[in-house]
Amino acid sequence: MDISEKDRRLRQKLGAALALLFFIASVFTVTTWYSQIADALHSNGWPAVSGVVIESELDISVNAGESDSVYPVISYVYQVTGQTYEARKLQFVQDGFGMSWAKSKLASYPVDAVVEVSYNPADPQIAVLEPGGQPKWYLFVSAVALALLSVFAGLAWLCFQDCRKMSRMASNESWHLR
Numbered sequence: 001m002d003i004s005e006k007d008r009r010l011r012q013k014l015g016a017a018l019a020l021l022f023f024i025a026s027v028f029t030v031t032t033w034y035s036q037i038a039d040a041l042h043s044n045g046w047p048a049v050s051g052v053v054i055e056s057e058l059d060i061s062v063n064a065g066e067s068d069s070v071y072p073v074i075s076y077v078y079q080v081t082g083q084t085y086e087a088r089k090l091q092f093v094q095d096g097f098g099m100s101w102a103k104s105k106l107a108s109y110p111v112d113a114v115v116e117v118s119y120n121p122a123d124p125q126i127a128v129l130e131p132g133g134q135p136k137w138y139l140f141v142s143a144v145a146l147a148l149l150s151v152f153a154g155l156a157w158l159c160f161q162d163c164r165k166m167s168r169m170a171s172n173e174s175w176h177l178r
Contacts, residue, residue, distance in 0.1 A: 042120075049078050053074060059071045072109075076109075095133060
């Protein structure tokens with residue numbers, strides 16, 4: 001199958017761009033999820049103070065043709081060394097999903113409830129109500145991240161191979177034309 005030089009160059013550029021995009025997506029995925037797991041593990045050692053829940057409601061995102069996304073929104077205030085902070089972080093690694101999970105979280109944190117807030121001593125505005133997490137969810141998040149990494153890396157490799165093939169075809173044709 002003969003491909004024009006213009007088409008070959010276009011495929012090379014497109015393949016290189018896609019390979020770069022897939023590589024960046026895989027690095028972003030792993031970095032983001034690794035960061036969440038690292039924050040969850042570090043939060044186990046954070047100091048805790050009392051806080052008060054000021055908002056406790058469901059956030060339901062309606063997606064056309066897809067299942068709805070449900071998440072509990074729990075805002076709370078707390079004080080560290082006389083400074084008042086407000087935060088919404090429930091947990092770093094979500095330990096469930098769905099309506100029943102979200103409602104059970106809301107039931108645990110009603111408005112005006114006194115709660116224990118774990119905060120980052122290096123940056124007290126970063127806080128969480130449920131520090132740490134369950135190892136099974138770390139494994140789940142890690143497995144999903146690795147699956148996405150594999151898919152993105154595989155796609156990047158295929159694009160890279162196509163670029164190499166196009167380069168070889170171009171160099172072979174230029175060699176035969178001499």
